[in-house]
Amino acid sequence: MSENSSERPSSSESAEYFELLKFPTIGADPMHLRDCVQCAMWLKRWLEKIGADVELLLPEGSGLAPTPPVLYAERPGDEGAPTLLFYGHYDVQPPDPLEEWTTPPFEPTEKDGRIYCRGAQDDKGQFFSFLCGLREFLSEQKGSVPNNGERGTGNGERGMENGERGMENGERGISGSVPTIKFLLEGQEESGSDAIAKVAAKMKDRLRADVLLVCDTGAAADLQPAIIAGLRGVSHFTVRLTAATCDLHSGRYGGIAPNAAQGMAELMASLHNPDGSIAVRGFCDRVEPPTDEELAAAESAAMSDEAYRQEMGVAPVGGEKGLSVTARNSFRPTIEVNGIHSGYGGPGSKTVIPCAALAKLSMRLVPGQNPAECMALVERHLRQHTPPGMELFIEDLTGEAPAMRLALNSPMFRLAADVLGTLDPRGAVFQWDGASIPIVSTLARLSGAAPLLVGFGQGEDRIHSPNESFSWRQFMLCRRWAKELLHALSA
Amino acid sequence: MSENSSERPSSSESAEYFELLKFPTIGADPMHLRDCVQCAMWLKRWLEKIGADVELLLPEGSGLAPTPPVLYAERPGDEGAPTLLFYGHYDVQPPDPLEEWTTPPFEPTEKDGRIYCRGAQDDKGQFFSFLCGLREFLSEQKGSVPNNGERGTGNGERGMENGERGMENGERGISGSVPTIKFLLEGQEESGSDAIAKVAAKMKDRLRADVLLVCDTGAAADLQPAIIAGLRGVSHFTVRLTAATCDLHSGRYGGIAPNAAQGMAELMASLHNPDGSIAVRGFCDRVEPPTDEELAAAESAAMSDEAYRQEMGVAPVGGEKGLSVTARNSFRPTIEVNGIHSGYGGPGSKTVIPCAALAKLSMRLVPGQNPAECMALVERHLRQHTPPGMELFIEDLTGEAPAMRLALNSPMFRLAADVLGTLDPRGAVFQWDGASIPIVSTLARLSGAAPLLVGFGQGEDRIHSPNESFSWRQFMLCRRWAKELLHALSA
Numbered sequence: 001m002s003e004n005s006s007e008r009p010s011s012s013e014s015a016e017y018f019e020l021l022k023f024p025t026i027g028a029d030p031m032h033l034r035d036c037v038q039c040a041m042w043l044k045r046w047l048e049k050i051g052a053d054v055e056l057l058l059p060e061g062s063g064l065a066p067t068p069p070v071l072y073a074e075r076p077g078d079e080g081a082p083t084l085l086f087y088g089h090y091d092v093q094p095p096d097p098l099e100e101w102t103t104p105p106f107e108p109t110e111k112d113g114r115i116y117c118r119g120a121q122d123d124k125g126q127f128f129s130f131l132c133g134l135r136e137f138l139s140e141q142k143g144s145v146p147n148n149g150e151r152g153t154g155n156g157e158r159g160m161e162n163g164e165r166g167m168e169n170g171e172r173g174i175s176g177s178v179p180t181i182k183f184l185l186e187g188q189e190e191s192g193s194d195a196i197a198k199v200a201a202k203m204k205d206r207l208r209a210d211v212l213l214v215c216d217t218g219a220a221a222d223l224q225p226a227i228i229a230g231l232r233g234v235s236h237f238t239v240r241l242t243a244a245t246c247d248l249h250s251g252r253y254g255g256i257a258p259n260a261a262q263g264m265a266e267l268m269a270s271l272h273n274p275d276g277s278i279a280v281r282g283f284c285d286r287v288e289p290p291t292d293e294e295l296a297a298a299e300s301a302a303m304s305d306e307a308y309r310q311e312m313g314v315a316p317v318g319g320e321k322g323l324s325v326t327a328r329n330s331f332r333p334t335i336e337v338n339g340i341h342s343g344y345g346g347p348g349s350k351t352v353i354p355c356a357a358l359a360k361l362s363m364r365l366v367p368g369q370n371p372a373e374c375m376a377l378v379e380r381h382l383r384q385h386t387p388p389g390m391e392l393f394i395e396d397l398t399g400e401a402p403a404m405r406l407a408l409n410s411p412m413f414r415l416a417a418d419v420l421g422t423l424d425p426r427g428a429v430f431q432w433d434g435a436s437i438p439i440v441s442t443l444a445r446l447s448g449a450a451p452l453l454v455g456f457g458q459g460e461d462r463i464h465s466p467n468e469s470f471s472w473r474q475f476m477l478c479r480r481w482a483k484e485l486l487h488a489l490s491a
Numbered sequence: 492m493s494e495n496s497s498e499r500p501s502s503s504e505s506a507e508y509f510e511l512l513k514f515p516t517i518g519a520d521p522m523h524l525r526d527c528v529q530c531a532m533w534l535k536r537w538l539e540k541i542g543a544d545v546e547l548l549l550p551e552g553s554g555l556a557p558t559p560p561v562l563y564a565e566r567p568g569d570e571g572a573p574t575l576l577f578y579g580h581y582d583v584q585p586p587d588p589l590e591e592w593t594t595p596p597f598e599p600t601e602k603d604g605r606i607y608c609r610g611a612q613d614d615k616g617q618f619f620s621f622l623c624g625l626r627e628f629l630s631e632q633k634g635s636v637p638n639n640g641e642r643g644t645g646n647g648e649r650g651m652e653n654g655e656r657g658m659e660n661g662e663r664g665i666s667g668s669v670p671t672i673k674f675l676l677e678g679q680e681e682s683g684s685d686a687i688a689k690v691a692a693k694m695k696d697r698l699r700a701d702v703l704l705v706c707d708t709g710a711a712a713d714l715q716p717a718i719i720a721g722l723r724g725v726s727h728f729t730v731r732l733t734a735a736t737c738d739l740h741s742g743r744y745g746g747i748a749p750n751a752a753q754g755m756a757e758l759m760a761s762l763h764n765p766d767g768s769i770a771v772r773g774f775c776d777r778v779e780p781p782t783d784e785e786l787a788a789a790e791s792a793a794m795s796d797e798a799y800r801q802e803m804g805v806a807p808v809g810g811e812k813g814l815s816v817t818a819r820n821s822f823r824p825t826i827e828v829n830g831i832h833s834g835y836g837g838p839g840s841k842t843v844i845p846c847a848a849l850a851k852l853s854m855r856l857v858p859g860q861n862p863a864e865c866m867a868l869v870e871r872h873l874r875q876h877t878p879p880g881m882e883l884f885i886e887d888l889t890g891e892a893p894a895m896r897l898a899l900n901s902p903m904f905r906l907a908a909d910v911l912g913t914l915d916p917r918g919a920v921f922q923w924d925g926a927s928i929p930i931v932s933t934l935a936r937l938s939g940a941a942p943l944l945v946g947f948g949q950g951e952d953r954i955h956s957p958n959e960s961f962s963w964r965q966f967m968l969c970r971r972w973a974k975e976l977l978h979a980l981s982a
Contacts (some may be wrong), residue, residue, distance in 0.1 A: 028839065063649045071924075107787040111587070191839065218743070232742060237839035246956045247805035250827045251723060251926030254855045257803065257821035261850075262763070268753060269760035277968035310749075313736035316747035317880040318844075328746035336741045337752040338843050343830030348519060349681060349727035349889060351853055352829050352955065353809075360835050362842055389808040398840060435742030464843070465737045471916050 007113075008472040009219070009479065013132055017475075021108040023116045026066045027087060027091030027193035036068035039090050043185055047073045050135050051099040059198035068187025070199045073139075074206075077180035082489055085182045085447050086134075087440065088127030088216065089189030091220075092119035093243070093464045096466075100466035117373070120197065120448040123216045124461035125470035126455050126478060130215040133482025134181070138292045141178050141490070142481075143177075172355050177490040184443065192398050193439040200439075200446050209449040210373035212413060214440055215478060217455035220301050220429050223477065225420035227413060228453035229294065230330065230432035231440065233365035233403040236374055238384060240358050240393040241267065246342065247352040257353045258389030261342035266346035270379075271335050274322065276320045278335055280381040288368035290331045294432070300328040301429030311459045330432030334364045335378065352396060362399075364434060371400040380469075401438030404451070412450045419484045423477065428454075454481060492499065501961040504623055508966075509538070510609045511615050512583075512599040515981045518559045518582030519682035525560035530581050530600065532548060534676055541626050543674065550689035559678025561690045563643075565697075568671035573980055576673045576700035576938050577625075579618030580680030583610035584955045587687055587861060591957035598621060605960040606638070613954035614680065614707045617946050617969060621687040622704040623974025630668050668981040673700060675934065676696045680707075681910075683889050684930040689939055692929075697850065700940040702980070705931055708890040708924055708946035711792045715970065716911035719944035720785070721821065721896040724856035725927035727829075730873060731849050731884040732758065733956075738834065738843040745796035748844045749880030752833035755848035758883075761876040762826050762869075766812045770827055779859035781822045784899060785923070792920030794815045803951045821923030826856045826869065850918045853890075855925060860894055892929030895942065910975045911945070913929075914968065922956040936971070 008014065023039035026032040037056075042052040052075040055244065058067055077083070093116045096107035103109040108117040119125065127140045158304060184207075186196035200207060220226045243258040250270065273279045290298065300324060319328040336363060343354030365371060379394055386392040405414070409432060419426035437453075444451045456474045497504065514530035517523040529546075535545040543566040549558055559582060568574070586609045594600040599608040610616065620803075633957035677687040691698060711717045721843045734749040764770045792814060798808045810819040829852060834845030841932065854869065856862060870885055877883040897904070899921060911919035928944075948954065949967040 026964035029816055037857060134504070151677055156852050178577065234742065234842075236842075238840075246953065248803065249926060249955055250825075250829055251725065251855055252805075252924065254723075254825040254827050254853075254925055256816050256925075257800075258805055258809040259827055261831045265756040265759035265828060265831060266763075268756035272753070272757075310745070312739065314734050314743075314749055318744075318749040319746035325747050329744070332746055334741075334745040337747050337756060337834070338741055338752055338841055338850075339834030339836045340752045340756060341836035342833050343828070345830045345832035345849060348887060349726075349729075349828055349851060349853065351725075353827060354830060357831070358836060360840060362741050362745075362840065371748060389805045393670045396839060397619055398734075411867075433743065434745055434747075435740060441970050462737065464740055 005381040007476055009475060010350060013463050017115075017125070019109045019130055020128055021115070021197050022106055024106045025068070025091045025119065025187060026094050027187040027189070029067035029094065031209060032270075033066040033068060037450040040069045040185070040187065042092060043071055047183060049287050050138055051075050051269065052181070054347065057199045059195050062195065067195050068485035069188070070196045071183065071185040072199070072203070073183035074481075075181045077178040081177045081179045083180040083182065083208065084211050084213055084489065085184065085207060086130070086213045086450050087184050087267050087443055088130075088214070088305065089123045089186050091187040091190050092122065092124070093190050093209055095466070097466060101466055109477065113473065114471045116247045116467055116469045118468055120468050121457055121461040121470040122468065122473070124477065126457065127185070128214045129475040129478035130482040134486060135480035136479070137483045137486040138178070147156040179486065179489055184209065186188070186439070188410055189439065191438070195444055196439055200443060204446050207209065207443065207447040209447045211449045212440070212444050212447055214437065214451065214453040215455050216437060217433055217453050218431070218457035219455065220431065221303050221307060223456060223458060223474065224426050225424050225481070226301065226431040227416055227420070227428050229297070229401060229408055230367070230405040231403045232333070232434055232435035232436050233369065233371055234362060234438060235365070235371050235397065235399040235401070236360070236397040237375070237394055238358065239267070240359055240395065241386070241390045242356045242393075243390045244353070244355040247355050250351040250353050253353055256295055257268055258327075258387060259353045260357040261354040263387040263390050264340060264342055265381060266387060267385055268337050268359055270341060271381070274324070276318070278379050280332065280335070282377050284333060286368040286370070290432070295327065295331070297408065297430045298326045299324065299329050301431055329434040331366055333366050333369060336362050336364070338362055344366060364436065367403045368404045369403065371402055375400070399436070401436055401440060401441060403434070404441045404444070404450060410450060412452055415426060416452055416485065417486050420481065422484060423480055456481075494662060497511070497965055500623060500966060508606075508616070508619055509599045511619055512606070512610055513597055515597045516559070516582045516610065516678060518587050518678040518680070519832050520585065521557035521904070524557040526557060527582065530636070531560045531562050531676070532679065534581060538616060538674060540600065541629055543672070544798050547903050548684050548690045548756045553686065553944065558686050561678070561687045562674065562676040563690070563694070564674035566672045568669040572668045572670045572966070574671040574673065574699065575702050575704055575980065576675065576698060576934065577621070577704045578934055579705070580614045582678040582681050583613065583615070584681050585838060586957070589597055592693050593958055602766045604964065605631065605962045607958055607960045609959055611959050612948055612952040612961040612965070613959065615941070616675070616966065620966040620969035621973040624970035626950050627695050627970070628974045628977040629965050636731055639911065641847060664866050668978055670977065673698065680928075680930065686836050687721045687930055690931055691934060695937050698934070698938040699937045703931070703938055703940035703942045705942065705944040706946050707928060709922070709948035710946065711920050711922065712798060714947065714949060715917050716945065717792065717971070718902075718911070718917050718919050719924050720788070720899055720921040720930065721858070721923035722893040722944070723824070723925055723927050724892045725853060725858065725890065725929060726856070726862050726890040726892070727851070727853045728837040728885055729849065729851055729887040730755075730758070731847065731886065732877070732881045733884070735844070735846040738846050741842040741844050744844055749878060750844045751797075751848040751881060752845040754878040754881045755831060755850055757835055758873060758876055759828050759831060759877060760849055761874070767809070768811045769824065771826070771868050773822060773868050774865060776859070778857055779825040781923070782917040786818065786944045788823070788899065788921045789817045789821050790815065792922055820925040821858055827853050827855070829853055829931060849930055855927065856894050858894045858896045862893055866891070870912045890927070892927055893933060895922070895935070897942060901941060903943055906979055907943055907945060907976065908980050910971065912934070913975060914971055947972075
């Protein structure tokens with residue numbers, strides 16, 4: 001299948017994609033551990049068919065803990081060719097709220113060229129379409145690089161049924177240009193990447209690579225290709241406030257009893273100044289601003305306010321006043337309330353003064369900020385602003401991942417931009433994603449590889465929300481990106 | 492049974508009390524309508540046994556709406572004697588959270604002289620112990636006022652089995668001193684008193700009375716009797732904020748998407764100044780402060796801060812700075828957040844920017860404040876403070892009841908204080924209850940009667956909370972109060 005043929009994958013490839021989507025791989029939920037293991041086994045077989053040696057790994061000492069396995073695979077290439085490390089995740093977000101799905105969340109359903117399913121995009125759809133392009137690249141190498149071991153590409157459409165393993169490592173050609181490809185696929189990206197962080201730390205040498213490939217990010221407006229030049233860091237934590245021993249009558253005790261709901265509202269409100277900037281003393285002191293070139297590049301790739309408003313139902317008016325949307329989203333840190341819960345929330349009224357309140361928070365960090373230092377500053381702020389009569393608890397701190405920012409003028413980015421220019425006449429833009437993929441910084445450090453994050457997500461895919469979807473157009477674009485990138489890297 | 496005998500009611504009386512408690516009369520829940528009707532029927536039979544004519548009433552046009560009936564009863568007394576209107580409510584708060592009850596919420600369980608059951612105090616325990624005292628008073632009148640019709644007092648202990656109806660109205664004595672007693676018992680006090688407000692408005696003439704008796708309030712510390720000289724008014728409402736069309740990824744959109752959880756926190760925080768005073772412009776302008784006499788009387792009856800802290804687990808440090816606990820609780824208005832809910836609240840973290848938030852609020856009002864005007868001021872404030880990019884909705888406004896404050900030097904209060912002085916050597920104190928019984932103002936206005944609110948609640952009864960209870964000591968004190976008050980009113 002070439003990039004100029006049909007705008008959808010072959011029937012056997014789409015059947016494989018649907019098989020992959022049907023595993024309800026909610027990595028955070030121990031009830032779905034079995035599904036995660038079965039999905040990892042399925043991926044193991046798939047990668048073996050394209051000639052990789054595959055291992056399922058668990059961190060030492062995880063024992064009976066319900067940990068979705070990390071899949072590590074290696075497909076040796078030609079000596080002298082570059083080594084690539086491909087990262088993806090097979091776990092997905094929980095599908096709640098279930099009642100908002102118009103089709104079952106783990107039953108891939110095609111409608112108007114889009115596939116609706118949890119994970120259709122994030123990240124199964126993105127990494128699998130990349131793997132399909134990679135498989136096609138390998139199958140095309142078979143003839144042109146005679147000494148390269150073809151170990152079964154398994155593309156049914158092309159009449160090469162899998163199963164027949166090719167030559168063993170020793171038989172491979174000594175010279176040539178097919179890269180060695182290493183794969184790391186994890187099942188806990190949506191819940192902290194705990195296992196892969198532990199596993200990877202123990203296999204630093206085996207992870208050595210030249211390029212770290214990740215296909216888990218977004219394209220620009222109308223699917224214009226985007227190269228991610230930066231990611232924000234992240235930490236999550238829970239804040240609890242307690243006051244009286246039980247909820248109290250709002251009449252009898254109103255005006256004297258400390259109100260935990262009101263106290264939490266005041267505590268959360270205290271985190272920002274009236275102009276929307278972060279009010280935590282020292283939090284932004286070490287923020288490294290973007291260069292003029294970075295800011296200009298980011299602004300040129302930005303979605304228009306009107307396009308944003310149409311997609312989200314509201315204008316992008318959150319955050320700090322006096323800064324552009326791009327500056328706020330790409331180059332400034334945030335402290336976000338992900339949830340707040342206290343007291344009564346049912347129909348009608350209940351006359352209570354809540355005795356406890358809970359808030360879930362996340363911080364997005366930018367280069368220069370140290371996650372532990374930022375958390376210490378936030379904790380000090382929260383303790384200083386805890387209302388009288390209440391006790392503060394800070395719990396469940398996770399993440400603690402720093403931000404990442406890459407130099408725009410690297411050879412890798414030039415090569416990627418050239419390849420993307422052949423796929424889209426508009427060429428590629430650089431983006432500084434406001435989101436975080438904490439494990440990417442870790443893997444970049446361990447492998448010594450240059451991160452190359454190119455993905456084809458769009459806002460309308462609604463990842464993390466009900467009715468997540470991915471279009472065949474996105475799938476095919478991602479597939480072509482993989483194939484052409486590998487050709488370019490083998491040249 | 493006299494006030495000097497055993498500290499518990501007779502076995503038949505406690506059996507009646509337990510029967511009454513076993514009806515799960517959650518008036519707000521249509522699933523419990525049948526229980527409410529059965530309870531009202533039980534009360535009807537009970538009141539008929541003491542000689543009252545009883546009707547169960549529903550407001551016109553309520554049709555098939557699940558409305559617990561209002562019970563109206565009248566027991567004619569001697570001509571020239573005063574007319575009393577007794578108000579109580581047989582509905583109770585929902586028992587949630589069920590898992591915090593140590594015994595089943597509708598299975599009265601005696602332990603160390605306390606009865607544990609939803610409604611054990613509020614208001615079944617309080618009004619029923621009053622009715623038991625009233626029944627004893629009537630039985631004692633039988634002999635001393637020969638021409639008064641004894642219509643079956645139904646006190647099994649006293650060997651007067653019910654059923655035998657006495658003389659008809661015409662046969663009653665022309666002169667004498669047994670008061671005419673009217674009863675209004677409702678099943679929606681905990682959910683707005685809608686039906687009784689409608690029913691009472693239509694029967695203004697029949698409700699005419701000299702004294703409006705209510706037994707639904709608290710005593711002072713260590714059960715020292717308290718006469719309620721004031722109640723705060725109340726309004727309840729719900730505030731909703733909406734932002735984007737769905738929850739958004741907190742990384743990808745953090746810093747640009749309006750956050751409804753954060754917006755609600757800021758909106759709720761905006762309602763108060765840093766000193767704890769209400770920040771809504773004009774809200775407190777018409778507040779009528781207490782007289783020096785009222786303030787002094789209220790202060791003298793106040794619980795100590797230390798006693799409060801021991802009971803509630805936290806010092807009374809809520810509300811406005813610079814005012815005493817009593818002043819804040821009795822004579823100042825409040826705006827309380829009864830609940831706030833938005834976004835994620837489960838285990839671990841979820842990287843969302845919530846698109847919607849909900850808050851439940853109540854206002855407690857003091858004399859001088861008009862509920863509709865106060866609500867308009869709050870609404871204006873909330874609209875002015877709604878963060879950019881969010882839409883505000885104000886819903887479910889209920890209550891709208893003004894405050895009540897009674898003159899301390901009334902003859903009725905003097906009489907009540909004298910009676911209470913015979914029950915407790917410490918004498919009675921006056922209290923300005925921070926809570927609200929909206930229907931009391933309405934009934935006072937319709938009946939032309941002087942409200943007399945004396946009850947025997949204590950903080951440890953934990954009304955509205957799991958494991959509500961009422962002690963036999965409270966029950967007997969309330970019973971004696973009823974009997975001695977009626978004797979005094981007949982003198």
